[in-house]
Amino acid sequence: MYNVASTVLYLLVFLTTAVSVTWALKDYVIIATNSGQVRGEVVEKGVGQPKAYISQFLGLPYAAPPIGHLRFRPPVPHLGWNRIMDVVEHGNICPQNTTLWKQRMNPEVFKARIQHNFTSEDCLFLDIYVPRNLKKWVNPAELKLPVMVYFHGGGFQQGSSMMYGGHWLAMEGDVIIVVVNYRLGVLGFLSSEYANMGGNFGLLDQLRSLEWLKDNIGHFGGDSNQVTIFGQGAGGASVSFHVLSPRSKTLFHRSISQSGVALMPNITQYNSTLMARTLTERLNCTRNTSIEEADCLRLEVDVKVLLNISRQVAEELNDQWLPVIDGDFIIGDPLSTFHTLSYNLVPYVIGVNSHDGFPVYENKLNLKPEEEVTQKILADTIRDTVKRDYEEVVDKVSKVTEMEYSTCVQNDTQRKAALVDFLTDYTIGAPSYLAATLHRVTGAVTYFYEFSQRPSYKLTNESIPSFVQASHADENDYVFGYMKYVIQNTTAEDHELSVAMMRAWTRFAKTKSMDGWEESLLAVEPGKDPLVKSNDLDKTSPGNLQNRAKWEKLTAKNENYFVFTTDLNEHSSHKKYRHVQMAFWNNYILSMRDGVCRAPPPVIVRLHESSTHGRKLTPNPLAAELAAANTSRTVLIVFLILFIILLVVIILVLCWIRYKKKNKKDEDPKREFSKAFEPPESSDPNHRGNHVDSSPRGSDRADDSDSDDPEEGKGGKARLLAFRDCVRQKTSACFTCSNEEESDGIHSKADDEPTENHRLRSPIEVETDEETKPMTNHATDV
Known part of the structure; x- marks a missing residue:
């Protein structure tokens, strides 16, 4: 009985020691x-x-x-x-x-x-x-x-x-x-x-x-x-x-x-x-x-x-x-x-x-x-x-x-x-x-x-x-x-494919992308070939490494997908699975x-x-x-583009209209006609200056201005000034004056009835007459 108890005790001590040694050899954290x-x-x-x-x-x-x-x-x-x-x-x-x-x-x-x-x-x-x-x-x-x-x-x-x-x-x-x-x-x-x-x-x-x-x-x-x-x-x-x-x-x-x-x-x-x-x-x-x-x-x-x-x-x-x-x-x-x-x-x-x-x-x-x-x-x-x-x-x-x-x-x-x-x-x-x-x-x-x-x-x-x-x-x-x-x-090919897939999975976990993962396949143990093999690419050319076993995103245009086999190369990327x-x-x-x-x-x-x-x-x-999502997004983008184009066209049209109005205003013959009646600037109130009348009837007015009747001269001047103001206001009445005003303001007082020749005409009519009438010398002094 004593021997059995001793044996059991020794076994327990041995097992305890073995376990202790095992725990001591292991490294825990x-x-x-x-x-x-x-x-x-x-x-x-x-x-x-x-x-x-x-x-x-x-x-x-x-x-x-x-x-x-x-x-x-x-x-x-x-x-x-x-x-x-x-x-x-x-x-x-x-x-x-x-x-x-x-x-x-x-x-x-x-x-x-x-x-x-x-x-x-x-x-x-x-x-x-x-x-x-x-x-x-x-x-x-x-x-x-x-x-x-x-x-x-x-x-x-x-x-x-x-x-x-x-x-x-x-x-x-x-x-x-x-x-x-x-x-x-x-x-x-x-x-x-x-x-x-x-x-x-x-x-x-x-x-x-x-x-x-x-x-x-x-x-x-x-x-x-x-x-x-x-x-x-x-x-x-x-x-x-x-x-x-x-x-x-x-x-x-x-x-x-x-x-x-x-x-x-x-x-x-x-x-x-x-x-x-x-x-x-x-x-x-x-x-x-x-x-x-x-x-x-x-x-x-x-x-x-x-x-x-x-x-x-x-x-x-x-x-x-x-x-x-x-x-x-x-x-x-x-x-x-x-x-x-x-x-x-x-x-x-x-x-x-x-x-x-x-x-x-x-x-x-x-x-x-x-x-x-x-x-x-x-x-x-x-x-x-x-x-x-x-x-x-x-x-x-x-x-x-x-x-x-x-x-x-x-x-x-x-x-x-x-x-x-x-x-x-x-x-x-x-x-x-x-x-x-x-x-x-x-x-x-x-x-x-x-x-x-x-x-x-x-x-x-x-x-x-x-x-x-x-x-x-x-x-x-x-x-x-x-x-x-x-x-x-x-096989060695199995080993290489295993490493390639482990590197692909973990690269995605690190970068959210597979871009460039093929370059990691070139980092292998010393003395061994790269994991990707290519007979028609220079293995030492850095520029060609990017073309090997490239895994591109799935897109609507290309529908790319990657095929994993033991023969990883530039042809491992496919389209339309x-x-x-x-x-x-x-x-x-x-x-x-x-x-x-x-x-x-x-x-x-x-x-x-x-x-x-x-x-x-x-x-x-x-x-x-x-x-559906792409369609709605495309429709929105097209709508925005069309709206922007329409807005630009409207702006251009408005600018063009404004430009034409400005040019028309600058070239308005009425304004040119009114300038003909502007008095010359002079410090002498009696000095009338040299003025060339653009009207074809300038000679007649020159004759009238030389009249001996001072009242007639003053009346003619007053009517000319009034006509100038009328033209500036751009009213139609300036071009259809009454018969009495036409006869009194432009021609001799002795004329009782107005005629077509005596009527004051618009600049358009003046230009028409100038094309048909012979050139005459007009007075330069009004």
């Missing part, structure tokens, strides 16, 4: 957050010199545990803690079926990343990866590093932050990476109006994590004003929901959606009321009041029973526990919200994989590689896929879709390829491009990409058809650096949702170059509503 102090770990990553150090904080709580009365409620802030909390291991996994992880993850990634499979409702944790040894920083807030927050995919049913280590992405891009856990399945998305449960708890968890990071990321060296949210699949759709939600405003500043947007079909619950009512009945929680029902669902149902019954209900009703339009976080139909242009207009990168629909193909058909896909299977799959979104016109939609994807298809391989193409375009491709187009219309910075590289470790997988290039989620192995640092037996298929779905098929099939306008038949079937079809232009 303590950070004070608003909730309390946390102790993270500094780890060494990377190869070569110098070594890269990452400060990681795993399983850090950002909200109170959603258990008990907090089940089926929005998250609430954590109450905090008094002691130092160790955050060196991943937190609990949100309740789900983890047995499917091995089927969907690379075995080496699964082994490297999955540390445990503990599930619990207490799962609201996040992991932080900082590319610094924070132990050496007295004040980490001085770092001001950009922050990238990742929301995992899994159809809102599966996934965990544990699956995505941010070490390599943080190290390659010099940014802080944060990976978030959020509630899934029925626990995250049960919505019951009767039980006063609004739903969308998983999305509200993400919102709470962004609020926590805004208040605390500065303690870890992050900049709360440079936050990029990104995600894949359901995580990409989550990013899209945050972009559209007013509640997420100011919490992030850039966004990246990988193979997932809010416009995807089947991304929201089809009948949330029926789902909730059926679940409540199956769980025997039907009560007289909504409060009693809610208490039953929160407090009386075991989580395992809840998960099992919820899966059965989803299968029976052919639905899933997904987000709902609650009028709070998701304020309305996502397509309508995009059209309002009143959402978070942040720079946005949206992308797809070339064969995103392949997993859907596998799940729907469950065929072995040797089994054939007949024309009937193709037609039935199309109908079954579109019937939910186009229930009222399913016959028309399925028929034209079958024609679109089966024209010129002649064998089994082509039918399989056509089916995967259909599932890719319908479920992810067309919605993603529509979201990018609508976001671009607002004037916000928008980029689009296609990932088309088949991972090298899948090349020998016979269960994947040869025509499949990049399946759903394949890009994540490159974005998180697994292809270079984790997965074995990969699958424009035939995008027009088919985003214009022609969408127009049938109201139950009316609108025939597309006639256009030129074009051959889509990237089609795997070489088929021809008639594309339709983008729907008119896509350019």
Whole structure:
């Protein structure tokens, strides 16, 4: 007995010593957050010199545990803690079926990343990866590093932050990476109006994590004003929901959606009321009041029973526990919200994989590689896929879709390829491009990409058809650096593509733009070639570096998008992503949702170059509503331009009229005529000066002025002065004087009757007479 006790004691001492030594060898760092102090770990990553150090904080709580009365409620802030909390291991996994992880993850990634499979409702944790040894920083807030927050995919049913280590992405891009856990399945998305449960708890968890990071990321060296949210699949759709939600405003500043947007079909619950009512009945929680029902669902149902019954209900009703339009976080139909242009207009990168629909193909058909896909299977799959979104016109939609994807298809391989193409375009491709187009219309910075590289470790997988290039989620192995640092037996080209994508994602997080990112691809390890290769460009010419692998914005004029493959070069930039298929779905098929099939306008038949079937079809232009914002803006600009032109014309016309009036006034013959009667200026009142009469009758007046009758001379002078004043006043009476005045004022008093020759004439008549009368010498003295 004594020996046994001694042995146990020695073992305890040994274990205690081993643990102490292990803790002593590890390098820990303590950070004070608003909730309390946390102790993270500094780890060494990377190869070569110098070594890269990452400060990681795993399983850090950002909200109170959603258990008990907090089940089926929005998250609430954590109450905090008094002691130092160790955050060196991943937190609990949100309740789900983890047995499917091995089927969907690379075995080496699964082994490297999955540390445990503990599930619990207490799962609201996040992991932080900082590319610094924070132990050496007295004040980490001085770092001001950009922050990238990742929301995992899994159809809102599966996934965990544990699956995505941010070490390599943080190290390659010099940014802080944060990976978030959020509630899934029925626990995250049960919505019951009767039980006063609004739903969308998983999305509200993400919102709470962004609020926590805004208040605390500065303690870890992050900049709360440079936050990029990104995600894949359901995580990409989550990013899209945050972009559209007013509640997420100011919490992030850039966004990246990988193979997932809010416009995807089947991304929201089809009948949330029926789902909730059926679940409540199956769980025997039907009560007289909504409060009693809610208490039953929160407090009386075991989580395992809840998960099992919820899966059965989803299968029976052919639905899933997904987000709902609650009028709070998701304020309305996502397509309508995009059209309002009143959402978070942040720079946005949206992308797809070339064969995103392949997993859907596998799940729907469950065929072995040797089994054939007949024309009937193709037609039935199309109908079954579109019937939910186009229930009222399913016959028309399925028929034209079958024609679109089966024209010129002649064998089994082509039918399989056509089916995967259909599932890719319908479920992810067309919605993603529509979201990018609508976001671009607002004037916000928008980029689009296609990932088309088949991972090298899948090349020998016979269960994947040869025509499949990049399946759903394949890009994540490159974005998180697994292809270079984790997965074995990969190629150098895989490594280069992985580095290129990590640098692209992190450059966007730093600068809000992809401009110039291709230049970063030239900075590689010493002795190795640049990541971008070109046979016809001089690698040493700085001027040509800008033409390599350039990723341009998505614009209405060029419709640029970038294709990621292992062969990155100046030809990686393309235009008009699958424009035939995008027009088919985003214009022609969408127009049938109201139950009316609108025939597309006639256009030129074009051959889509990237089609795997070489088929021809008639594309339709983008729907008119896509350019509604551009149209209104164009109309306003045209109106302003026309108004300015009209205003300038009016001003010019007024100036011209004024100018003509002034010239007419200066050249008025009446004024010239009146000047003829101006008395000469002289100091002598008796001096009349030399005056040349411009009138043709000047000789007559000269004769009269020499008359011996002084009264006659005075009368003539008075009449001339009166006539001058009359002319100055511009009255018509000046030119039609009375007969008596004409005879008395101009000619001899002996004349009793006025004649035409004696009438005083206007200057026009004078000029006419001067042309006909011979020249005579007139007196110069009046």
